[in-house]
Amino acid sequence: MARRTGRRPGNPDTREAILGAARAAFAERGFDGASIRAIAAAAQVDPALVHHYFGSKDQLFLAAMNAPVDPRELLPKVLAGDRDGIGERLVRMFLGVWDSPAGTAGVALLRSAVSNEWTARLLREFLVTQVLRRVLDQLDVDPAELPLRGSLVASQLIGLAMMRHVVRLEPVASAAPETLVAAVGPTVQRYLTGDLPV
Amino acid sequence: MARRTGRRPGNPDTREAILGAARAAFAERGFDGASIRAIAAAAQVDPALVHHYFGSKDQLFLAAMNAPVDPRELLPKVLAGDRDGIGERLVRMFLGVWDSPAGTAGVALLRSAVSNEWTARLLREFLVTQVLRRVLDQLDVDPAELPLRGSLVASQLIGLAMMRHVVRLEPVASAAPETLVAAVGPTVQRYLTGDLPV
Numbered sequence: 001m002a003r004r005t006g007r008r009p010g011n012p013d014t015r016e017a018i019l020g021a022a023r024a025a026f027a028e029r030g031f032d033g034a035s036i037r038a039i040a041a042a043a044q045v046d047p048a049l050v051h052h053y054f055g056s057k058d059q060l061f062l063a064a065m066n067a068p069v070d071p072r073e074l075l076p077k078v079l080a081g082d083r084d085g086i087g088e089r090l091v092r093m094f095l096g097v098w099d100s101p102a103g104t105a106g107v108a109l110l111r112s113a114v115s116n117e118w119t120a121r122l123l124r125e126f127l128v129t130q131v132l133r134r135v136l137d138q139l140d141v142d143p144a145e146l147p148l149r150g151s152l153v154a155s156q157l158i159g160l161a162m163m164r165h166v167v168r169l170e171p172v173a174s175a176a177p178e179t180l181v182a183a184v185g186p187t188v189q190r191y192l193t194g195d196l197p198v
Numbered sequence: 199m200a201r202r203t204g205r206r207p208g209n210p211d212t213r214e215a216i217l218g219a220a221r222a223a224f225a226e227r228g229f230d231g232a233s234i235r236a237i238a239a240a241a242q243v244d245p246a247l248v249h250h251y252f253g254s255k256d257q258l259f260l261a262a263m264n265a266p267v268d269p270r271e272l273l274p275k276v277l278a279g280d281r282d283g284i285g286e287r288l289v290r291m292f293l294g295v296w297d298s299p300a301g302t303a304g305v306a307l308l309r310s311a312v313s314n315e316w317t318a319r320l321l322r323e324f325l326v327t328q329v330l331r332r333v334l335d336q337l338d339v340d341p342a343e344l345p346l347r348g349s350l351v352a353s354q355l356i357g358l359a360m361m362r363h364v365v366r367l368e369p370v371a372s373a374a375p376e377t378l379v380a381a382v383g384p385t386v387q388r389y390l391t392g393d394l395p396v
Contacts, residue, residue, distance in 0.1 A: 114312045114364055124367050151361055151370035152381055158365070159357020163349055166312055167356070169322050172349035182395035183350055187385045197380035 017043040022064035027121040031129040065122040068105035071130045079138045087189025088181050094157050095177045127154045152191040215241040220262035225319040229327040263320040266303035269328045277336045285387025286379050292355050293375045305363050325352045350389040
């Protein structure tokens with residue numbers, strides 16, 4: 001039988017118990033600090049069952065925060081190609097996700113993050129460990145500068161999503177993606193690889 | 199008797215009726231499309247009473263959206279001085295407001311805008327008519343480019359507020375204001391006066 005994608009089988013109560021424990025652990029300790037073993041203990045299941053249901057820690061994290069996309073599938077296209085074009089490619093990928101059906105889930109996530117401290121922490125961990133770290137690891141920049149660079153990129157991209165999809169400020173709300181890629185790409189590029197006052 | 203600042207006198211029910219009608223009118227028709235006369239009619243009061251309680255249409259708008267600051271008091275400092283420094287001065291002013299007690303009201307406003315379409319519209323009108331239009335009117339740029347420039351500036355500044363005060367992504371969350379002024383000022387300057395692909 002072909003392996004099914006989408007929702008995996010398993011006892012719904014057990015799945016929910018694991019996801020609840022995972023949300024708590026990732027929010028409280030961060031992605032790096034949370035362990036599958038501790039999450040399994042909190043959910044009162046065997047760690048092997050967590051792996052069976054969700055796969056890797058990355059996958060469990062994405063499931064726990066209802067992430068609408070898996071950055072590991074999208075980032076290779078951003079990272080392939082010339083270093084000076086990575087800002088534009090990252091903005092193009094970001095806009096593509098938000099303009100797709102996944103954008104609805106993105107708005108829901110932003111909405112939740114703004115009103116709920118736990119979701120804000122999960123969103124922060126998502127941005128850092130699933131997106132920014134993976135992009136910045138590929139660039140030849142001073143490791144000490146990575147956190148500032150990453151959080152500046154996040155500030156511009158989240159603000160772009162806010163204006164385009166939540167506040168709906170024109171013309172950003174309905175501009176052609178390539179207009180925004182050309183306008184915002186150089187900003188993201190500078191934050192990633194340009195001179196910063198660190 | 200010295201003129202009191204702060205909450206003005208008047209019948210609380212009448213004040214609330216006017217504010218409710220004003221919120222509806224500004225959200226439905228925008229700042230430019232809403233009139234004091236129509237707001238007064240909706241609140242079933244005389245237009246002179248609206249002026250008596252709230253002063254100008256600008257002041258009524260700020261009261262209706264619980265704006266924690268009046269941009270007309272802050273923007274002159276941003277606009278005074280050399281054109282090439284306006285991006286840094288705007289970021290410095292913006293961070294100063296958000297790092298002050300007014301920032302708490304700002305977070306509440308963002309929170310409400312994300313979950314409530316009306317507040318999102320009011321925030322959009324606030325950004326455009328009270329802040330961006332006033333800044334851009336002072337700059338010698340093509341009027342056709344003003345909306346895109348304004349909404350790009352808004353995307354960066356709102357994203358900065360989101361990361362610093364809501365998602366609290368480090369090091370942006372606790373960076374010295376001048377670090378962020380130096381990092382983000384050039385972005386805002388480019389959006390205001392630089393070459394854009396319009």
